[in-house]
Amino acid sequence: MDLIPVWISIKTALAATLFTFFLGLVAARYMAGRDFKGKSLLDGILILPLVLPPTVVGFGLLFLFGRNGPLGQLFFALGRPVVFSWSATVIASTVVSFPLMYQAARAAFEQVEPNLENAARTLGASEWRVFWRISVPLAWPGIAAGTILAFARSLGEFGATLMLAGNIPGKTQTIPLAIYFAVEAGKESLALNWVLIVLLISLISIVALNYWKKRQYPNRAAIPAYSPEGSIDAGN
Amino acid sequence: MLAIDIKKWLPEFRLEASFQMDREIMAILGPSGCGKTMTLKCIAGLVKPDAGSIALDGRTWFDSRQRINLPAQERRVGFVFQNYALFPHMSVYDNVAFGLRGRPAEEIRERVNRTLDKLGIIKLAGRFPTRLSGGQQQRVALARALAGEPEVLLLDEPFSALDSIVKRRLEDELLRLQDYYQGHILYVTHNLEEAYRLSSRMAIYEAGRILQQGGRQDIIQHPASRRVAALTGARNLWPGVVRSLEEEQVLLEVNGLGSLWVTRGASQELKMGQGVTVGIRPGHIQLGQKEAINSFSLAVSHCVEEVAGATYWLTSSSGLSLEARSNSSRERRSDGTLCDVYLPPAHLFIIGDDN
Numbered sequence: 001m002d003l004i005p006v007w008i009s010i011k012t013a014l015a016a017t018l019f020t021f022f023l024g025l026v027a028a029r030y031m032a033g034r035d036f037k038g039k040s041l042l043d044g045i046l047i048l049p050l051v052l053p054p055t056v057v058g059f060g061l062l063f064l065f066g067r068n069g070p071l072g073q074l075f076f077a078l079g080r081p082v083v084f085s086w087s088a089t090v091i092a093s094t095v096v097s098f099p100l101m102y103q104a105a106r107a108a109f110e111q112v113e114p115n116l117e118n119a120a121r122t123l124g125a126s127e128w129r130v131f132w133r134i135s136v137p138l139a140w141p142g143i144a145a146g147t148i149l150a151f152a153r154s155l156g157e158f159g160a161t162l163m164l165a166g167n168i169p170g171k172t173q174t175i176p177l178a179i180y181f182a183v184e185a186g187k188e189s190l191a192l193n194w195v196l197i198v199l200l201i202s203l204i205s206i207v208a209l210n211y212w213k214k215r216q217y218p219n220r221a222a223i224p225a226y227s228p229e230g231s232i233d234a235g236n
Numbered sequence: 237m238l239a240i241d242i243k244k245w246l247p248e249f250r251l252e253a254s255f256q257m258d259r260e261i262m263a264i265l266g267p268s269g270c271g272k273t274m275t276l277k278c279i280a281g282l283v284k285p286d287a288g289s290i291a292l293d294g295r296t297w298f299d300s301r302q303r304i305n306l307p308a309q310e311r312r313v314g315f316v317f318q319n320y321a322l323f324p325h326m327s328v329y330d331n332v333a334f335g336l337r338g339r340p341a342e343e344i345r346e347r348v349n350r351t352l353d354k355l356g357i358i359k360l361a362g363r364f365p366t367r368l369s370g371g372q373q374q375r376v377a378l379a380r381a382l383a384g385e386p387e388v389l390l391l392d393e394p395f396s397a398l399d400s401i402v403k404r405r406l407e408d409e410l411l412r413l414q415d416y417y418q419g420h421i422l423y424v425t426h427n428l429e430e431a432y433r434l435s436s437r438m439a440i441y442e443a444g445r446i447l448q449q450g451g452r453q454d455i456i457q458h459p460a461s462r463r464v465a466a467l468t469g470a471r472n473l474w475p476g477v478v479r480s481l482e483e484e485q486v487l488l489e490v491n492g493l494g495s496l497w498v499t500r501g502a503s504q505e506l507k508m509g510q511g512v513t514v515g516i517r518p519g520h521i522q523l524g525q526k527e528a529i530n531s532f533s534l535a536v537s538h539c540v541e542e543v544a545g546a547t548y549w550l551t552s553s554s555g556l557s558l559e560a561r562s563n564s565s566r567e568r569r570s571d572g573t574l575c576d577v578y579l580p581p582a583h584l585f586i587i588g589d590d591n
Contacts, residue, residue, distance in 0.1 A: 118282045118308070119315060119322075122308050125337075138324070
């Protein structure tokens with residue numbers, strides 16, 4: 001049994017998670033604690049890939065990156081067409097897993113007490129430093145959970161990948177595609193092997209990431225918020 | 237000198253604050269939700285006022301007309317938040333060192349240790365905030381705010397989360413702070429006693445307005461309005477009429493009580509026959525004392541005993557009621573008995589009725 005689909009799957013999931021991690025953080029930070037016109041519409045668009053059927057996402061990506069699509073023409077002119085390449089598997093996985101990362105990170109940022117960020121500002125920290133030294137560490141459990149989910153989702157991506165990247169063994173054939181086409185061809189035992197491998201990878205990565213999340217910030221339990229009584233104590 | 241003159245439209249009311257302070261401790265006193273914390277946030281640069289200006293020693297921090305708004309990072313004020321806002325993922329040492337970035341490592345170490353030492357928490361350097369008591373957290377917050385030697389130190393209800401024993405000890409520490417920190421200390425509280433003990437000047441806030449500001453004694457001795465008198469604990473406020481104007485004293489007629497001599501306030505304009513409010517604080521009333529003037533015989537209606545002393549509610553024969561605090565707990569006056577009450581003229585104050 002050749003293990004190339006395992007390698008492609010892991011490579012794709014890692015690359016997609018890396019993109020999703022940073023894109024999700026930036027989008028989450030931008031959307032958290034800000035109020036502007038059309039915010040819920042933008043929020044809806046960012047979450048859309050999560051609720052749409054993956055084939056619809058795949059169709060949309062095919063339209064964008066196809067030979068006649070606006071981005072497709074650009075990449076074609078550069079001599080690196082996206083469709084049916086390994087990059088296509090990464091793009092499909094990134095788009096589909098992005099909402100999971102974005103949602104988890106946004107909820108986590110909104111939980112960070114604003115006065116902790118304010119305290120850092122009064123101590124002279126730039127917005128960049130406030131973000132990396134205060135917001136991200138304090139939102140860490142949520143960010144880590146989002147990363148785990150995004151990784152798992154990338155690993156299992158099928159529909160959009162098939163539409164955009166096709167099923168090219170040794171190039172774009174990830175494990176989920178391999179399983180589908182093995183069953184299609186009547187090779188049930190081969191499919192079962194792939195299934196077991198996917199199970200193993202998913203379980204190992206989730207356990208490992210959970211461990212990493214717990215180890216990172218053992219002391220981050222929040223100080224309980226205090227609210228004072230409502231009036232002046234003016235005893236004489 | 238820190239000069240503030242700001243306006244900020246908030247959902248419930250408009251905040252309008254205008255005051256100046258020197259290198260001293262000034263208290264902003266007011267009920268919760270009156271704009272006290274918002275004032276501090278505007279000074280720190282965390283919230284942008286809608287109009288006005290903020291300047292420190294002639295340097296403009298904010299000016300709506302000149303479109304100047306220095307970010308919080310460049311104002312470098314020390315801010316002690318109500319819940320201390322210590323970074324829970326950093327040790328005490330790292331919390332205090334956070335604002336010192338960019339300085340030589342040796343200087344940072346020396347400064348952090350010196351600040352922790354001054355506040356008596358050097359032993360806590362390696363601990364995390366969640367493992368500290370409220371009083372310890374407060375000291376760390378103070379150390380963190382002071383480490384960068386800011387020109388202005390803002391304290392938002394710093395003692396409200398502490399029990400009374402720890403609170404008194406930390407209050408002493410804040411007073412001693414002036415021995416080694418010569419900056420502007422602006423301090424927000426809803427506790428009058430605390431504000432009086434700690435500050436030299438006070439501003440009384442209500443619903444976004446400063447009702448009165450000035451020296452602490454001045455505010456206690458001469459409240460400018462009924463509202464200030466009530467907010468600062470003057471429980472006895474009665475309507476009266478001016479009957480005689482002497483050089484030093486004023487004679488008032490108070491319904492249900494009789495004639496009262498009141499020492500004249502510095503710049504108070506009064507007319508014969510004018511309707512005024514006269515007031516006195518429960519602690520300034522002397523029980524069991526009879527003088528030639530301002531002495532009355534009132535009936536005790538009830539009494540609440542305290543650790544040291546007691547609070548009495550008394551009524552005159554015509555139904556006027558009075559609250560008095562006695563510092564002696566030797567003899568408890570029983571309900572219904574008559575008691576001599578003396579109202580010292582120097583402790584009575586007059587508020588013109590248009591206020």
